Amino acid sequence: MNLIDVKNLTKRFPMGKGEFTALKNINITIGKGEFVGLIGPSGSGKTTLLNILGSLDVPSDGEAIVLGNSIGALSAKQSAMLRKESLGFIFQSYNLLQVHTVYENVEFPLLLLKLPAAERKMMVMEALAWVGLTDKAKSKPPQLSGGECQRVAIARAMVKRPSLVLADEPTANLDAANSHNILKTMEALNRDLNTTFVFATHDEKVIGYLRRKIFLLDGRIDKDEVVEHS
């Protein structure tokens, strides 16, 4: 079974008196363990599609089936449950909780899952080890660099070992060295844990790591190509 099945998906936003169609009749399937990117210029619909896959938004027409759930048919409770149990998010601007420590930020998804304290601790420390921030556990986001913040965000997205991680322009605020660093980290997690990663990006550095590139243009799929390398 495919992890993601998008069928004839259209997304319209109300705009002024009329409507604006951000996604037009999209069809994609994504399987388990893929490292895939939605690539396209600003305004091409990448974020809109990612939000629907993340059940933060719903299709206007067609279907988006994620882990067997039809996004448009889920109740608010069910979509919260899907996000809580199976999805991880990484954002361009990190979106860490500023007054909480690195440890607490990473622990938050586990609190929602109501896991026992001992288990939480083990999982948080392991996630911090993945991103190389074990020694920053007690720091707070304002004391960290941008690269470190994004690594905390990766740890937070990965700590519950979700099936699917959605990353929207994760390198947009980072320099080249940090971009490569976090991409290598995500690549390793994809390889070791078989987590599926879906990116939205127009950054060449990110594109270089992708194993499949889905090009979006004006809300349509322009090209969908699998990269054949080592």
Add this chain to the structure above:
Amino acid sequence: MIKFLVKGLLRDKSRSQMPIIVVAIGVMLTVFIHAYINGFMGDTIELNARFSHGHLKVMTKGYADNMSQTPNDLALLDSDSLLSSLQREYPTVAWVTRIQFGGLVDAPDSTGETRAQGPAMGMGIDFLSPASSEVERLNIPKSLVRGRLIQNAGEALISNLFAEKLGVLPGDVVTLIGSTMNGSMSMYNFTIVGTIAFGAEALDRGALIVDIEDARYALDMQNAAGEVLGFLEGGFYSDDDAIAIAQRFNALHADSSSEYAPVMKSLSQQGNMGSYVSLLNTWTGIISSIFVLAMALVLWNAGLLGSLRRYGEFGVRLAMGEEKGHVYRTLIYESVVIGVIGTAIGTAIGLFFALLLQVYGIDISGMMEGAAMMMPTVIKARITPADYYLGLIPGLVSTVVGSMLAGVGIYRRQTAKLFKELEA
């Protein structure tokens, strides 16, 4: 989870400390202003009650018609039996007889010639009978500036200001020139034994206080009195209670059309006191509600802004899979905690300042010079039971309602939009 939220609340000063301070200040001002207005308005009424109007006053119909002139030719003739019947019929009210009179005080020099003269506002009160509460009611011991209180017949107290104007000292003898009940002129000598300052400009200009029996001699009013004053239980004026008692009394005497028939009036039914009482009540109400409302708006807004600022955080929490209802409830719980703590602190501080003002007062006599109205020259707050819970309206209710409204956005907006505000 609770621990996580508490940590966030404690660490984020803009989420805890700031709103608590804002709520506390708002509540403090509300409580203090309310106690202050109550004190000022209530004091003015009580001052007028104690010195001239009583909470209730019984007079003859003729006297009542010209009350401002204190026409003692229309005095109550058998005042002692009237007094005892009032005491019997209305035992919860404290009844006292008084004579108010005008006259000229003449201070002679050593040869007996007039040295100085001045118009007096005389008051005959029950000074000498052992059960009398009048000395305390008029706060005379504390108002004494020089000399001593009246201990014997023929003695008088005079306002300190008046004494200075006349150049008399305790021990001097002055002559009261007035008119008897029957309209003829009367002259009566009093020994000044002390001078007093009441702290009310209108009284301190020309007060002359004597025992009521002396006043009766001086004005030829044997067994008569101009007025019988009643003071309600508890010491505070209640317009509804006073009017009810007056109505009951007047119903018994309604059939008599004689000028000498007794009539009872509540403080609010005397002269312009009625409009004053209703003015005071209206203004106490208006000012208090404006203040409560203004504070409510401020705190509501603070609650609203504080929550709007956190849409980004809510967006993240929702993305992590927290349910909307849970995010919303935690927001409300937080605002309840903030509201309760802020209200408690604000009420405590507000009551503390109100208590200071209730005990010590602020002397504003400088501003009251020449005031025709009898108003207290010391402003005091008066803490009423309402002050203990009034702060809850702006402090708790508004803060929580503000957060509730702000929180509606969590439901109404699409989750994806909460992020938009974050990713500016």
